[in-house]
Amino acid sequence: MIPEIGQFSLILALSLAIAQTVIPLVGAHRGDAAMMGVARTAATGQFLFVAVAFACLTYAFLADDFSVLYVANHSQLSLPTLYKVSAVWGAHEGSLLLWIFVLAAWTLAVALFSSGLPAAFSARVIGVLGFLSVGFLLFAILTSNPFDRLVPAAVDGGDLNPLLQDPGLAIHPPLLYIGYVGFSVAFAFAIAAMISGELDRKWAKWTRPWTTVAWLFLTLGIALGSWWAYYELGWGGWWFWDAVENASFMPWLIGTALIHSLAVTEKRGLFTSWTLLLAITAFSLSLLGTFLVRSGIIVSVHAFATDPTRGFFILTFLAIVVIGALILYAWRAPALDSDVGFGLLSRETFLLLNNVLLVIATALVLIGTLAPLVVEMASGGKISIGPPWFNVAFLVPMIPLVILLGMGMHTAWRTQNAASWWRVLRIPAIVAVVLGVLIPLFVYGRISLLLVVGCASAAWIVISSLIQPVRSLWRKKGTAGITRSALGMSVAHLGMGLFVLGVTVVSAFGVESDQALSPGESIEVAGFEFHMVGLDNVQGPNFSAIEAEIEVRSDGEFIATIRPQKRQYLVQRSPMTEAGIRAGLDKDLFVALGDQLGNNTWSVRVQYKPLIRFIWLGALVMALGGLIAISDRRYRSKAREKAGDAVDAAEATA
Amino acid sequence: MKPRQQRMLAVGLAALGIAIAAGLTLRAFQDNMMFFVEVSDVVAGEYPKERNFRIGGLVVGGSMQRDEGSMDINFEVTDTACTIPVQYSGVLPDLFREGQGVVAHGRMGEDNVFQADKILAKHDEDYMAPEVADSLSKHQQDIQEAVVKGAAECRPNDS
Structure with missing residues (x-):
């Protein structure tokens, strides 16, 4: 019964989504207030029914209703409750429902917080979001119904993929989807602006906080995915340039470019049509990512079991959305550009360079991701592009990006006096280069050009990000402090600096070693002694495992005991490596059990990963920066809109 | 800068960047492409x-x-x-x-x-x-x- 309610709710949600699309758009066109008013009601209703459907599926999992095919395939009686909940989005059908749910939630948020927007504009935004909902609801109902019944019902389920039975992965998809789908709001704002033909600095101001929120969730989602891959896949890498990773990374890169170009559009009324194009691209890449993941056309560790009709549906929808948006863009955007100038040495120039470099980076990732497809279609040869290519290619735009970043932060809008600019930046620049030499040489004992560039860039970003906040702390009484918006920017850039440092150090000084080890023996990796004390059998709720006890010493001094496990999940009969990690801010020590080589001997993968935590810490700090930026008072409330506008005007003329 | 110059600058930079990227991409592709052989x-x-x-x-x-x-x-x-x-x-x-x-x-x-x-x-x-x-x-x-x-x-x- 409950699954049928869910199914029925999905269909009702679809009808409401159609109403949410058609009525407000027609209403906005005709200037009919009553029709525009439908937008909010329909959006709320759509959200409620999607929420009911989502709750029904969750209930089916919690109640172990194995008469539902999806539940029978992806759950099991002894699965811990947390994973019964996360199993809802553990495979294709349910994760699509999560996508729909998140989209409905974003739409509801827009409906609730858009009272400050002109009625016709918010009606159009909600209408466009409704169109996206229609597409995905149709997709779910026609090709991927999570409520399909299994007759006769199974006695027990097939269990959730053991890899997904992990707290990190339980929240990774929701975070990622909030980010991914969040770009639909910027997209809808762009489409609405192009339909109405009205686009001014206010538009950018409305779009900015929404985009930043989406971006910060995407940042967290990607970082969490990377962290999960590190400890759960048992390989110890943090980024594999896998097609599906790239699929989430491309919208992030373009989203980052969008945040920066929105700043120019808001402050100076420039780059308008470019900003629109980025908003369209960011969401199109989210859709492309979905297509790549769902269609299974690309070889990936993440790929779901393949179904050509699904791929075809998404591809059609992708084509309609992207081509429609681009036609509208070609038609409307040229009229929206303004003719204001700026100096060669100005913040505008740096943000322009930021955008160019981020777009190049995205293009490189896109080329590398799609090349296997293109080659296969052109010549029939099946190729793959390895991580070494991405690692090298990606550095090309990234090195100038991080160097320019530190400069751009201290450059004024319109035009900057070169002499005073140099006065601010020369000491940070010298300190950064000195640190770039000292850190690798004295802390890690080896040096190369790339290491100096990496460490110096990291130091450069960190120092230049701290100048403004520190000055604000020591300012004279009565002078204005740093705005939340500027503080957010500094913090996010600081996070970037930490990230660059982590990547540089772990890439250069990380050590990985596969060796054989038996109880009573020791091996040495990166100056640490790993001593296997013994092996033990342990029982989990739905698995049994062999656990090794490994003591780590450095120069005879005890550091930690690491307990990696080799698990055997009882239902799927599949083995899984649960790495043992001694985590620290300065370094991680990582041991994973490989295969049983003989009676008591195991192959182990031992890794020493200095500063690897800085990679995720950096991402976290970046997201925190986003959070601080959206708390800026000019976004806060309608009542203060006027005050905020006055501040903007003052800033713009300052 | 005048808007026209801005646009020229943007287009010029983008073209230069893309040319460099394309060149490097093709070069590096050669070394990193791995074929699947039955x-x-x-x-x-x-x-x-x-x-x-x-x-x-x-x-x-x-x-x-x-x-x-x-x-x-x-x-x-x-x-x-x-x-x-x-x-x-x-x-x-x-x-x-x-x-x-x-x-x-x-x-x-x-x-x-x-x-x-x-x-x-x-x-x-x-x-x-x-x-x-x-x-x-x-x-x-x-x-x-x-x-x-x-x-x-x-x-x-x-x-």
């Missing part, structure tokens, strides 16, 4: 000689061999028509087992044994790499039989 083609000698490539197929039942306590492992991979021996040293993926799909990166050794430097197995019981599935379906042989016996008559010389 087991039957490998046996027929049609594979890149001086560089790494990928093979894929099923691990032949009973073909896994390792000396006790050693990291080295030997096994055979079949596409149901032909079979090649593979040698690898290191930690195997969790879902690597006899009778299951596998992809290996590496190159052919002098002795006609494929020297793998990386082994990938699927992450999910229902999932098989599309290229492997493709390669298997092409030969239309009895998969069960191939897994148990290997394809005894079709294999590289000296192995």
Whole structure:
């Protein structure tokens, strides 16, 4: 019964989504207030029914209703409750429902917080979001119904993929989807602006906080995915340039470019049509990512079991959305550009360079991701592009990006006096280069050009990000402090600096070693002694495992005991490596059990990963920066809109 | 700067950047592209000689061999028509087992044994790499039989 309610709710949600699309758009066109008013009601209703459907599926999992095919395939009686909940989005059908749910939630948020927007504009935004909902609801109902019944019902389920039975992965998809789908709001704002033909600095101001929120969730989602891959896949890498990773990374890169170009559009009324194009691209890449993941056309560790009709549906929808948006863009955007100038040495120039470099980076990732497809279609040869290519290619735009970043932060809008600019930046620049030499040489004992560039860039970003906040702390009484918006920017850039440092150090000084080890023996990796004390059998709720006890010493001094496990999940009969990690801010020590080589001997993968935590810490700090930026008072409330506008005007003329 | 100059600057920079990126991309692509070669083609000698490539197929039942306590492992991979021996040293993926799909990166050794430097197995019981599935379906042989016996008559010389 409950699954049928869910199914029925999905269909009702679809009808409401159609109403949410058609009525407000027609209403906005005709200037009919009553029709525009439908937008909010329909959006709320759509959200409620999607929420009911989502709750029904969750209930089916919690109640172990194995008469539902999806539940029978992806759950099991002894699965811990947390994973019964996360199993809802553990495979294709349910994760699509999560996508729909998140989209409905974003739409509801827009409906609730858009009272400050002109009625016709918010009606159009909600209408466009409704169109996206229609597409995905149709997709779910026609090709991927999570409520399909299994007759006769199974006695027990097939269990959730053991890899997904992990707290990190339980929240990774929701975070990622909030980010991914969040770009639909910027997209809808762009489409609405192009339909109405009205686009001014206010538009950018409305779009900015929404985009930043989406971006910060995407940042967290990607970082969490990377962290999960590190400890759960048992390989110890943090980024594999896998097609599906790239699929989430491309919208992030373009989203980052969008945040920066929105700043120019808001402050100076420039780059308008470019900003629109980025908003369209960011969401199109989210859709492309979905297509790549769902269609299974690309070889990936993440790929779901393949179904050509699904791929075809998404591809059609992708084509309609992207081509429609681009036609509208070609038609409307040229009229929206303004003719204001700026100096060669100005913040505008740096943000322009930021955008160019981020777009190049995205293009490189896109080329590398799609090349296997293109080659296969052109010549029939099946190729793959390895991580070494991405690692090298990606550095090309990234090195100038991080160097320019530190400069751009201290450059004024319109035009900057070169002499005073140099006065601010020369000491940070010298300190950064000195640190770039000292850190690798004295802390890690080896040096190369790339290491100096990496460490110096990291130091450069960190120092230049701290100048403004520190000055604000020591300012004279009565002078204005740093705005939340500027503080957010500094913090996010600081996070970037930490990230660059982590990547540089772990890439250069990380050590990985596969060796054989038996109880009573020791091996040495990166100056640490790993001593296997013994092996033990342990029982989990739905698995049994062999656990090794490994003591780590450095120069005879005890550091930690690491307990990696080799698990055997009882239902799927599949083995899984649960790495043992001694985590620290300065370094991680990582041991994973490989295969049983003989009676008591195991192959182990031992890794020493200095500063690897800085990679995720950096991402976290970046997201925190986003959070601080959206708390800026000019976004806060309608009542203060006027005050905020006055501040903007003052800033713009300052 | 005037708007027109701005646009010229933007277009110029973008064009320059894209040109550099395209050049580097193509150059580096050459070195990093790895072809997938079917087991039957490998046996027929049609594979890149001086560089790494990928093979894929099923691990032949009973073909896994390792000396006790050693990291080295030997096994055979079949596409149901032909079979090649593979040698690898290191930690195997969790879902690597006899009778299951596998992809290996590496190159052919002098002795006609494929020297793998990386082994990938699927992450999910229902999932098989599309290229492997493709390669298997092409030969239309009895998969069960191939897994148990290997394809005894079709294999590289000296192995």
